Amino acid sequence: EPEVTQTPSHQVTQMGQEVILRCVPISNHLYFYWYRQILGQKVEFLVSFYNNEISEKSEIFDDQFSVERPDGSNFTLKIRSTKLEDSAMYFCASKVGAMDYQPQHFGDGTRLSIL
Amino acid sequence: GEDVEQSLFLSVREGDSSVINCTYTDSSSTYLYWYKQEPGAGLQLLTYIFSNMDMKQDQRLTVLLNKKDKHLSLRIADTQTGDSAIYFCAESRDNDMRFGAGTRLTVKP
Numbered sequence: 001e002p003e004v005t006q007t008p009s010h011q012v013t014q015m016g017q018e019v020i021l022r023c024v025p026i027s028n029h030l031y032f033y034w035y036r037q038i039l040g041q042k043v044e045f046l047v048s049f050y051n052n053e054i055s056e057k058s059e060i061f062d063d064q065f066s067v068e069r070p071d072g073s074n075f076t077l078k079i080r081s082t083k084l085e086d087s088a089m090y091f092c093a094s095k096v097g098a099m100d101y102q103p104q105h106f107g108d109g110t111r112l113s114i115l
Numbered sequence: 116g117e118d119v120e121q122s123l124f125l126s127v128r129e130g131d132s133s134v135i136n137c138t139y140t141d142s143s144s145t146y147l148y149w150y151k152q153e154p155g156a157g158l159q160l161l162t163y164i165f166s167n168m169d170m171k172q173d174q175r176l177t178v179l180l181n182k183k184d185k186h187l188s189l190r191i192a193d194t195q196t197g198d199s200a201i202y203f204c205a206e207s208r209d210n211d212m213r214f215g216a217g218t219r220l221t222v223k224p
Contacts, residue, residue, distance in 0.1 A: 004157075006157075033212075035214075041216065042119075042203075042214050042215060042216040042217065043158070043203065043205075043214040043217075044214075045211065045212065045213070048211075056211065091157060091158060093158075101145075101146055101163075101165065103146075103148060103160050103163055104160075104212060105160065106150070106157045106158035106159075106160075107157050108155075108156050108157035109156075109157050
């Protein structure tokens with residue numbers, strides 16, 4: 001069964017450094033998402049992406065964050081200057097179409113640790 | 116505000132039924148989902164229900180939806196130790212998805 005894959009599984013970065021989290025969505029999916037889960041807290045929506053542009057973003061997704069689909073397969077989340085509070089699990093998700101009955105499929109996540 | 120609420124912990128004995136509850140506030144939600152998260156892993160879609168349905172059964176899983184009370188439950192029959200995980204309720208509307216904080220299910224032998 002096709003899966004969403006994320007790399008790396010764990011990223012350790014010094015505060016103030018840039019980090020890029022990578023995702024390969026399911027190949028025929030058109031909608032892509034990033035979520036964040038701070039340890040012990042709920043999964044929070046960051047951003048959705050369709051047709052090479054951001055469709056929606058949350059208050060968390062400020063100017064330090066950006067997303068890109070650099071080629072036909074990868075979907076990346078960049079944090080420009082990381083802060084301690086960016087430490088979290090980051091999940092990528094993809095969805096085949098716009099209909100609500102089509103569920104989002106999640107990757108296993110990247111654990112980001114900021115030192 | 117619009118939020119999804121779940122109790123944080125549930126402990127059951129192996130072989131018993133587990134019932135995980137969720138309440139949501141957005142009456143325009145069209146689909147409601149249950150995801151399972153095992154330690155160190157991502158979110159695995161278990162099942163979902165359309166908001167005009169009352170019940171959906173899928174093998175050991177039964178989802179009940181009370182739209183009037185905005186209450187969703189997930190029943191796991193014959194709970195096994197492999198069912199130990201965190202279970203997230205989520206609502207979907209207009210391509211947006213909101214999650215509860217998750218219920219940690221512990222299954223004791």
